[in-house]
Amino acid sequence: MPYSFAIWLTTIITLCASELAHGQPTNSPFDLHPPLKGELFLSGSFGEIRTNSFHAGLDFRTGGKIGQEVFASEKGHISRIRVGGTGFGKAIYIQHPNGLTTVYAHLDKFAPAINEYVKELQYERQSFEIDIWVSAKDFPVKRGEFIGLSGNTGSSGGPHLHYEVRSTTNQIPMNPSFSNLPIRDNLKPVINGLWIYPLDDSSYIQGKNNRTELNVQGQNGSYTIKDTIRVQGTIGFGVKAYDYINRGSLRCGIYGIRKHINKRLTYQFSVDEFSFSETRYANSHIDFALRQDEGKRVHKLFREPNNLFSGYGSPGGNGRLQVAKDSVYHITITIEDSYGHTAYLNMVMQGSDFGIKKLDEPTPPLRPANPLWLFYNDNSKATEWFSIQLPKNSLYDNINFTYQITDTLSGSYSPVVRIHNANTAVHRLYTLSINADSVPQNLKHKALIGTINREGKVESAGGQYTEGWVETQTNFFGDFLIAIDTIAPTITPQNMWENMDMKKEKTIDIKVEDDLSGIASIEGTINGNWVLFEHDPKNNLIFYEFDNKRLERNKTHKLHLTVTDNKENTSIFECKFLW
Numbered sequence: 001m002p003y004s005f006a007i008w009l010t011t012i013i014t015l016c017a018s019e020l021a022h023g024q025p026t027n028s029p030f031d032l033h034p035p036l037k038g039e040l041f042l043s044g045s046f047g048e049i050r051t052n053s054f055h056a057g058l059d060f061r062t063g064g065k066i067g068q069e070v071f072a073s074e075k076g077h078i079s080r081i082r083v084g085g086t087g088f089g090k091a092i093y094i095q096h097p098n099g100l101t102t103v104y105a106h107l108d109k110f111a112p113a114i115n116e117y118v119k120e121l122q123y124e125r126q127s128f129e130i131d132i133w134v135s136a137k138d139f140p141v142k143r144g145e146f147i148g149l150s151g152n153t154g155s156s157g158g159p160h161l162h163y164e165v166r167s168t169t170n171q172i173p174m175n176p177s178f179s180n181l182p183i184r185d186n187l188k189p190v191i192n193g194l195w196i197y198p199l200d201d202s203s204y205i206q207g208k209n210n211r212t213e214l215n216v217q218g219q220n221g222s223y224t225i226k227d228t229i230r231v232q233g234t235i236g237f238g239v240k241a242y243d244y245i246n247r248g249s250l251r252c253g254i255y256g257i258r259k260h261i262n263k264r265l266t267y268q269f270s271v272d273e274f275s276f277s278e279t280r281y282a283n284s285h286i287d288f289a290l291r292q293d294e295g296k297r298v299h300k301l302f303r304e305p306n307n308l309f310s311g312y313g314s315p316g317g318n319g320r321l322q323v324a325k326d327s328v329y330h331i332t333i334t335i336e337d338s339y340g341h342t343a344y345l346n347m348v349m350q351g352s353d354f355g356i357k358k359l360d361e362p363t364p365p366l367r368p369a370n371p372l373w374l375f376y377n378d379n380s381k382a383t384e385w386f387s388i389q390l391p392k393n394s395l396y397d398n399i400n401f402t403y404q405i406t407d408t409l410s411g412s413y414s415p416v417v418r419i420h421n422a423n424t425a426v427h428r429l430y431t432l433s434i435n436a437d438s439v440p441q442n443l444k445h446k447a448l449i450g451t452i453n454r455e456g457k458v459e460s461a462g463g464q465y466t467e468g469w470v471e472t473q474t475n476f477f478g479d480f481l482i483a484i485d486t487i488a489p490t491i492t493p494q495n496m497w498e499n500m501d502m503k504k505e506k507t508i509d510i511k512v513e514d515d516l517s518g519i520a521s522i523e524g525t526i527n528g529n530w531v532l533f534e535h536d537p538k539n540n541l542i543f544y545e546f547d548n549k550r551l552e553r554n555k556t557h558k559l560h561l562t563v564t565d566n567k568e569n570t571s572i573f574e575c576k577f578l579w
């Protein structure tokens with residue numbers, strides 16, 4: 001049984017006892033009414049590795065469709081409602097008397113009364129985006145009450161319900177798997193990759209001073225590395241594993257990892273709960289370079305010094321193994337899912353001496369030695385081309401900071417500045433400025449920092465011109481340049497044209513796209529009155545839902561739409577229609 005779960009059980013028992021004493025119902029904090037009908041199937045597990053984060057909830061499948069009924073897990077009241085084009089999309093937070101808050105995200109619609117309340121507010125504030133705290137008396141909910149329909153809103157990659165259980169006082173998400181939710185897990189985790197890392201220049205795996213992938217064999221929870229692994233020096237492990245829960249679920253993440261060397265526990269990782277402020281440590285937990293280069297999510301079983309994620313147990317040490325010559329090590333890596341199933345990977349390692357000595361004559365450096373940046377210090381570098389300031393604790397480990405200035409790409413207004421290495425993860429926002437001497441006076445307010453993505457395309461990294469530099473805040477390394485956005489967003493109606501009879505239509509659908517800086521605002525009016533356009537940026541779509549309450553029937557109306565990007569380039573679209 002996971003260690004933290006034992007603590008929770010104690011809490012549950014204590015709570016039950018006190019509730020009994022007061023004659024209250026005895027629902028434990030983890031007695032949750034299922035948020036969807038029937039058996040629950042997962043497409044995402046708690047703590048699984050996502051882009052720049054650990055997943056803070058469970059993703060439930062909704063049969064590939066939107067519009068499944070969603071129910072409150074416990075009595076309480078709606079405490080927060082959010083509407084936005086990214087992140088959670090449409091989301092409801094319910095605060096329960098048992099100290100928990102449940103969150104239901106990517107909803108398509110709220111229950112009618114909530115929908116109307118939100119819409120009133122959107123019209124009052126003339127804003128699609130809403131993030132409000134709701135007073136306890138406004139929307140009390142019963143256990144199992146219908147609260148909305150599942151959807152695919154916000155940053156959702158397909159219809160599903162994102163569901164979280166948080167502690168109300170500190171909003172820390174907990175693993176909802178440790179509850180009575182109807183999730184039938186009957187499959188063991190699968191281990192499908194092992195890497196061994198030399199952790200300094202004089203360490204070798206099978207004679208090589210490189211990260212080395214070994215061939216994992218086995219099935220059904222039992223895996224081995226067939227041959228004895230010969231190593232020299234200090235090494236670490238990386239493991240790739242996943243969990244399918246059951247046949248109706250999609251590939252999910254794992255819950256925990258333990259590593260034993262000669263039966264002694266030397267590494268422990270599990271995700272019972274974590275605060276949102278530590279979720280970015282996911283980038284240090286995994287082999288970040290392997291994710292960047294090959295898209296693989298490999299759990300490292302050794303810790304960088306500034307990885308302060310709370311999910312590591314305390315067997316001591318940082319997971320680095322110093323191998324003694326001729327010693328034999330029996331190593332077991334155990335992978336756990338949230339439902340008590342385990343998979344084991346066994347291997348034998350032998351300390352060796354490959355007879356490789358470090359070269360005596362150092363290779364001459366191409367430039368003066370790169371500065372050593374200590375992660376616990378503020379670090380900065382200023383050149384004629386760029387300047388960079390990293391606050392302390394922005395790095396997970398010390399680095400030898402490097403940079404490179406290369407040719408100017410056509411259409412950009414600075415050379416390409418390579419800031420260190422895109423394969424090194426950064427924990428915090430830092431300030432990056434690029435010399436803007438080449439930017440013409442009349443374009444300065446259109447300048448931003450662009451970054452070159454993996455496909456070689458320039459994306460906006462934000463920022464603006466200030467006193468001879470274009471400056472932004474970013475939290476990754478890579479290739480940067482100054483780009484100019486003078487092109488207004490495009491507006492392409494999908495289902496309307498001038499003087500169209502739209503009496504049978506339910507919505508006005510319009511595609512809006514911007515090439516670089518991104519869409520900053522969407523202002524739609526009909527007959528001069530503000531109307532609600534919902535924004536779905538992942539599909540470059542906005543839509544207005546015809547509204548009997550706010551728009552008169554059987555009349556000619558005039559739509560006026562203004563779309564502005566982050567560099568104040570504006571497009572306008574006008575259209576008369578009959579409704």
Ligand SMILES: [Zn+2]
Pocket residue numbers: 044055057058059161162163
């Ligand atoms: Zn999710």
